[in-house]
Amino acid sequence: MDIAMIGLGRMGANMAERLHRGGHHVIGVDPGEAARTTAAERGFEVSASIAETLAALPVPRVVWLMVPAGVVDQTLASLSPHLSEGDVVIDGGNSYYKDSMRRNEQLQGEDVTYIDCGTSGGVWGLQEGYSLMIGGDQAAVERIGAIFRTLAPAEDRGWAHVGPSGAGHFCKMVHNGIEYGMMQAYAEGFALMQHKTGFNLDLAQVAKAWQHGSVVRSWLLDLSADALARNPQLDGIAPYVEDSGEGRWTVAEAIDLDVPAPVITLSLLERLRSREKNSFSDRLLAAMRNEFGGHAIKTT
Template sequence: MDLAMIGLGRMGGNMARRLLRAGFGVLGYDQASEAVRALEAEGLVAAPSLEALRGLLPAPRTVWLMLPAGAITENTLSELANVLEPGDLVIDGGNAYYKDSQRRAARLAERGILFADVGVSGGVWGLENGYGLMLGGTPEVARRLEPVLRALAPSPDSGWVHAGPVGAGHFAKMVHNGIEYGMMQALAEGLNLLRKKREFGFDLARLTEAWRHGTVIRSWLLDLTAQYLASDQDLGDIAPVVADSGEGRWTVLEAVELGVPIPVITQSLFTRFESQDEEDYDERLLAVMRKMFGGHGVRKAQD
């Protein structure tokens, strides 16, 4: 058995599948037993509990976590600290805050347990296309993990990087996601402007498809956008609510701490916040103010 994968949700499950296809022995654990059963048919060996990892994995053990940031990751690492032994390695591949990763690495180091943080990008397409991987850890840990990274990446020699010491992997992924926010916002705003120019009758599906070839803005995000618009340009069934996973917030907070201006990323984050505001209280207040000082009409909510 080469390593354990803890957390077999959509991302973790597909990463386990990619490793299994590459010939790795993968031991898996997830609180959702159906996620484990779905992978057993593909060669995954199920672990009945976290405590069982010590007996099922040969030392030195490698345990890769793909769990949500926050309490779930924190509690799992606390359990693993009592299970693993000096020389074992824990990798956090979730979207954790980099300062949490640094703190966790220091805590595990007191027990002689190694830690690495890996920012993972690729989404639902990673199983077939490979994952972008940003590793934070010591050079020794990077050498130890290299075979796994080469198997998960789009190709053995591209798409993965040893970004720096512990914390660097999650910091790089944090900024990556902040850039993603800005790119998505620019595409959305530009296409909305084109749609509102009614006199030209732009076919956004044909236009975005054309942009995919030879233009400066060609990108995977544009590819995915063009793919969806080819089937639906009106988006009538899509609620105008955009979630934020937390990494955009961390990026903006870090920029404030460092005094680095990132206006595009910041505004794209605030736009997401605005889309999540069901009350729209500030916009209602603006309408009232305009009525009070200028006598302008106010539309009622049912209008």
């Protein structure tokens, strides 16, 4: 199948290479010369021009977007003049699901199908395959199913057409919210063991023991075990945790639907807290304790 992969960041390039290995004709498109050079070295065609790429592919075409959520509309505006009836545009990034529903309606007016595909797998997807949560028109999904079967860990698992437009990115949003909570639980548990200095625990050893037979075994635990084996004290890593935005969307959706999601919400707030170098709230807490109880204040 002929595919234009727009966006050759690490994940986009990995997906393009997996598709190329699977026998698909892939042209990677990226404005960055360094990204194009690296992608060309990996064996598939590259281009700097959306117009030239689409002109080189037979109609109907498949265009896969792997760009940040904030530039999807801009990318679609560049694409739109070059799209034809029957083309399929797949957004494999972390777009907000309501934006995906809006874009689907917009492209329907141009007789182009928009598919939202929540994609999980990170930098390991090239070797292990990707988990794909697909939303959109069923007939279109079936027509291009070979693409999803190639990207997934196996033809019959790891991917699903989960529902109509927006459903794919909605499921990926919730997936990432769950991920926040799982990561926070592991982080707190290992911090607790690290502080139990009397036992002198080898955290990498504990993690490896948990990898087999434990009810808390998971891929996140596997990655934690690897990280702790390489750097037991996590030296050189700042206690600063970013968020992709999907945790925020998940919490907002939970509020809108009146669904309690305290673990996901608190895990998001902990990430926000990690970025405060000189917390005003903590300093005010210390000041209040001094005011009502005369408790000592530590000065900087």
